[in-house]
Amino acid sequence: MSQLTIGVVAPLTGRLAPLGKPLTYVLKALAPQLEHIRNGNRRYDVSVAIRDSRSDPAAARQAVHDLVTTEQAHLVLTMAGTQVPPAVADACEELRVPCLSTTFPWQAYVHSRGDGLRHCFRWTYHFAWGLDDIATVFAHMWEQIDVTHAVGCLWNDDLQGSLLRHEEYGFAPVTSARGHFLVDLGPYREPATDFRTHIGRMREHSAGMVTNAATAADLALFHYQARQAGLRPRLITCSRWLTDPHTHTPTVPGIHTELADARVATLVYWSPDHPYRSSLDGTTCADLAHAYQRDTGESWLQPLGLAHALVETAHHTLSTADDPADHAAIAQALAGTTLPTIAGTLDWKRGPTPNIALLRLAGGQWHPGPKGPSLAIVTNADAPDIPVTGELKPA
Template identity: 85%
Template sequence: MNTTPSQLTIGVVAPLTGRLAPLGKPLTYVLKTLAPQLEHVRNGSRRHDVTVAVRDSRSDPAAARQAVRDLVATDEAHVVLTMAGTQVLPAVADACEELGVPCLSTTFPWQAYVHSRGATPGHSFQWTYHFAWGLDDIATVFARMWEQTGVRHATVGCLWNDELQGGLLRHEEYGFAPVTSARGHTLVDLGSYREPATDLQEQVGRMREHGADIVTSAATAADLALFHRQARQAGLRPRLITCSRWLTYPHTHTTSVPGVHAELADARVATLVYWSPGHPYRSSLDGTTCADLAHAYQQDTGESWLQPLGLAHALVETAHRALSTADDPTDRAAVARAIAGSTFSTIAGTLDWKQGPTPNIALLRLSGGQWHQGPKGPRLAIVTNADTPEVPVTGELLPT
């Protein structure tokens, strides 16, 4: 029986610097806390020593591609992990596909993941795998929260940018319209805008023109605060704002501008919830619960828990499992096959790449939440759990 150790490398591309750096904190934290458990993996009768190599994407697609090249050529990575960035994440995945190294990623709607890489649903990538939710899942959760305001058939103003995210949200097949129209809601496009926005009065005017008292968006915290302030100055106050993307984080975490915090606290923004301390899942590595992980993060960093924390942990769990179950973990193709055949429970829920909505995708289910202002800052309350009945509701939806 051969028990001689051999070396494996988990490569990581994370935004350590640049505008996405706040989004990189959960992954770097998880890597640090799980370091003792990542020192080796056991695959059958063999024990393999593991090195974790982290490269900075610098929040830039070109730098991210170079980071992958360095991980492959210099660090000899057997699998690459990444998360965060509508341009950076696809750049990492594409570089991995080109260089023939397995890649695991998350925190990006799967339609955006596919389309940003020049493909369409149904396309099968050879090396790259992703777990997340769909734009249709976001639309469903948002529509449920619109309906919780007491409006059965809402006219909803859509504040969407002129980039990839906005284009996909508007997509007649994959965007919001098919889901929300079927539920009786009317979407009104308030007009695209370039990020960062400097003036959204035109969009406010269209909101007034169409009588939309609910707004949905995927804006940054600063842009949404600008829109809300200009709407108030025009005498308008949205009954509810639903916002994905940056507003899945506490607005106090994504910007240091005090005026933004005050504006968004007043807006009571509702958002999607893919992970929280109340989710009843455990780590496949050591049984850590969601509550345990969130509490440890807050204790160790002094900052609020973040939704990507659970997904970062699940990334590492998946890499560990793939290296533990691959026919030959030193063979990148075998590691890719191990990911493709995986179905297992993680701290982010069950990941199943065999039953995804499209090849290479494992689907996560969504709850709906709303930011409620508390004495210690924004608190994310779970207000709808129709697709996640195991996740407890922790508050009521509060229209403005």
């Protein structure tokens, strides 16, 4: 019997630590399925080695080096954040070790690594959605509210903002084709201190809705200052931080009340209502969410389903590679993978590049409730098998 090692780079500490919890939970829950893997007639013992990224790209790169040189990892898994996974992927590419990542738009995954969108990596693979997919879902929700209003764009001056503004693969190509008028309210530095200039531009252009990728604290400040100025967006769509409940953010005076009042809409890439099952044991999305809440005492998060799919794909890859102890064979198996998972079917043979498998998106809205905000799915135009569970409500 031979030994295989799966290396994991997860944010156990730092600002991304809440998003690391789903991955560590899934690794523990699926430990029995990962102890041994059968590939053809051979049976392999499998160990899982976890290193803390500390929510920092430099620490994440060092974690990869430790996993490869000390643990002899055959495959590295990572997720959470927009800066850490690309750092992990770059380190794996340099060390010629297969890597699988998830949780942020594929254009950001490629662009942040300094390569063109059609660049083919040799060792690193990713599954997620695209900026164009987010724009399409948001446009569906804008159109449920009012097709005539201009949409104010509250985007920062960092990577996220530059990508969302990009004339080729940002929001404009998708939304302009659908007849929407985007008003860039101007870049801002995170954390923000004053949005009054942005609110002035919103008033100047009669922007009735706002789209953004802001942190919960920044969005709460914007909403508060807009209300103070007598403006109330009919709909706010958020593509980055508010995919998870704002109650997971650090306590800031008034933030949760402000965002509950804003009724923020967002993308939905996984939920307990998704109709998919685990390829490992048949676990449903509802089963996984319930187990997480029962075992941790915390609400499910969207990354939970992606963490599970990440481990499912690792198991499948090592089970089907021509030689699961050979890095090149593992990378080749990933490139040829088509796998139904608890997050939907992942197909690297049909992605926008050979390194990308796409996930479909629904649109959701945070509705206030007695136990905190709950995420209702309000549009499924691009994922009709995902059930709609609530109505989109303007603020």
